[in-house]
Each structure stands twice: as structure tokens, then as C-alpha cells.
Amino acid sequence: MESYTEIEFRKNMDPIFRAIFTGGSAYDAPFQPGIQPRLLLYGFHWYLHEPWLEPVVRTLKELGEEGFYVSALYRPKPEEQTQPYHWFVPLSEAASYGAVVVSQENAIYSVNSQWGIICSDEDHALVGGSELLVENIKNAVGDLDYRLSEFFKAWKDYHRRNKVDITWIPPMLSHVYGPEKAAQLLRQAQLDWLLHGEE
């Protein structure tokens, strides 16, 4: 695994990052319009681990990509950085790089600007781009619907217990699934009040 400075990131990786991501987070609409299709992954903790690891690695092999980039989303100013925030992870280390990004929201992305995964600090991630990647994940992870229902359950609970603002969910879901499916998912989760703005 190779780490990069902020200067190296800006020179070599940032154009790729910007071709995939708008610069947002997993709580809003992070993908560029052309990065399709998209999927919400729940039970995603900071880095590639099972059940996500296997389909991602397999897809990259099929796409002929020998590794992927990882960037922490929130970084100190370059002159204040005391540790790396950007890496290239070869596929041979895809299962073991995780410790460098634990506790940091980060993006995992294609060296060829084909696809990206952006993870939140609360166990969900959004994947976008490369039909093959999304299909492989869907085929490999049989309980995606259950995971989505658990995602809603957790945030309903955070909202009930901690009064957490969850109005970010509809635009994020719409960005991932389109407005119609997003509305349908919210109704199923009994969160359709989010569409009208009143509980």
C-alpha cells in the first residue's frame, strides 16, 4: 500500500476523485451525474470487509484494475497533516488496509474514474458507477433489502431517542434510487412524513 501527500493527491488523484464525486458525503448526493447505477450499502464499517470485499475485488479483477484509491474525506490543512490521508491499495492488500481509515469517513474509488464508494460514520456507504460492480454486489449480498430496512430502523431509532435530524434521508435516497423508488422506500419504512416535512 502506498500513501500520498496532499500535494500528490491534488496533482494525480483529485481529477479522478472529482470525476466520480461532487465532493459531498454519504449523507447527501455525492456522485457526479454520470456515475450510475447506485446502491446504498448498510453494515459498512469504514473499509472493505465482508460481504462487500469479495464482490468489489472480483469486479476490479474483471475490470482489469489492479487496485483502488482511498481518501479520507476530512483532512487538516496540508501543513498541519501529521499522517497520510490518501492511499493506493493494491488488490492483494484489499482485505488488510482497513486500519488506516477506521473512524474516518472516506472514499474508495476507481483509478479509472469508473466507480466509487463513499462511507458515512454511521455504518452506511453509497456505491456508484460501474454496472458490473453494482450487479456483482447485488448478486453477492443476498440480504440487501433486509439491510436497507435495518438502515431505516436505526435512523428512526436515533431520531426517536436523540431527536436527530433525518431530513437528509429523502434527498440522499433520491440521489441513489431516483425520486420514485425513494418515495416508495420511505413509505415502506413509514417515513413518508419526511416527504411532506412534518412528522
Next chain:
Amino acid sequence: MTRWEWTGAHALSGGIIGGVAGGIAAAAPIGLIVVGTGGVIVSGADFIHTINIMKAETGITACTVTRLLVDVAGAVFGGVGIAKGVQAWRASGSGLRWLSPIVPTTGRAALNEMHAKSEPGSGWDVREVPGANAEKWFYRIADPQSVGPHPNPNIPGGLKGKVPGGGEIFYRPFTGSENPAIDISNVPGYTNYIKYHFPPR
């Protein structure tokens, strides 16, 4: 019985009582409170008894003055014991935890203790430690020499450190769910990553 035998016998019994009392006191907050209260009562009663002896019989002598000083010392130590016991009980975090150890665990033992207190919570594979103070747990678990700011500059007050024996620990005073959190990574004997939320009770 000679004077020296009498003194020896009392010294021995005093030592045994002191040892047992110390053991009870060290075992749990309630032990410290019980022993402290006992010390205050016994010392107070003996103080009054000694005053009565001085009034009715001996007057002020070196012996009675020494006895009064010992009684005062006993009452003071008893009072301190009660205060320490109450403090330890309050630090245990629950009105029901009268029997938790007085000396807090640290390092890996503290992580084991926190994990044992945690329960499945909201969120995928997230554990919760309701009502507990995440920052206090972080400082108990982390190697003090390794503590530094969290790598994410958008988490002011966040911390990172190393777990003695291997692995890393992160403290986040706030998260997307509004719960303070502790993340542990690569700790031997635990899964690669575990998140603990600290919601209010």
C-alpha cells in the same frame, strides 16, 4: 497475664480486626462505607466514655489524652472512608452498583470491562453502553503515552490512542446519530472493528 502478654494480645486482635476491616473496605464501596461508619461510631462512643472517665475518676492524664487523640483520629479516618466510599459508589455510575470494585481497571482490562457492560444497540453491529461517559472510558483504555487528536479535524475534542497489548482506539464526542462513540480497531481477541455508542440512559 503479664502486662506484655496483655499488650501483645490486644495488638494481635487489633491487627486482625484492622486487616479484616481493610479487606472489607477494599472489596467494594459499600465495604468502605460500612467500615468508615463503624470507625466513626466506635471512636465517638469511646471519646464520650473517656471524657466520663476523666470527669469521674482520673482527670487529665497522658493516657486519657492519648486515648482521646486516637478517638479523634479514628473518627476522622472513618469520615474519610465514608466519603471515599460514596465517591467510589457514585463513580461506578449506578445507584445499584454498590459492589463494583473501587480501583478502576485500565488498558485492556478496562476495554474488556466496557465490552462486558455493552449491549447490542441501534445500528449494524453497533454496541451500546447507555449512560456511560465515553471520554472517561477512552482515557481508561488508551495508553496515556499514545493519546493524540483524532485524525479527522472536523471532530474537535476527538481523540485517538493505542490499546495496551495491541490495537487502536478512537473517541468521537459526537457522531451522525448524536451519540458519542468509541471505535476500536485490530485489538487482539476482538473482531477487526467494533463501534460503541454511548446514548443517554
